[in-house]
Amino acid sequence: xxxxIRDDAVGDLAKQVQQAIxxxxxxxxxxxxxxxxxxxxxxxxxxxxxxxxxxESVRAMGPDDPNFDMKKFTDEQWGDA
Numbered sequence: 001x002x003x004x005i006r007d008d009a010v011g012d013l014a015k016q017v018q019q020a021i022x023x024x025x026x027x028x029x030x031x032x033x034x035x036x037x038x039x040x041x042x043x044x045x046x047x048x049x050x051x052x053x054x055x056e057s058v059r060a061m062g063p064d065d066p067n068f069d070m071k072k073f074t075d076e077q078w079g080d081a
Contacts, residue, residue, distance in 0.1 A: 003030065 005011045011026070016027035 003027070
């Protein structure tokens with residue numbers, strides 16, 4: 001899918017970014033700029049939101065084993081059992 005920049009000011013910004021990062025063309029400059037902006041946006045997700053995502057992924061793994069003994073497991077891993 002093609003991306004056409006019809007706004008001269010945006011085209012000028014793309015050209016400036018291209019030159020600043022030594023990109024081979026404006027398309028690559030825009031691609032890198034968008035990837036960087038996406039990463040920046042992801043980092044601005046509030047802590048509460050990041051924790052919620054982690055909790056949801058943990059819940060998706062299934063219920064805890066009520067018989068699991070972390071101390072015993074750790075000792076076995078270290079050869080202390």
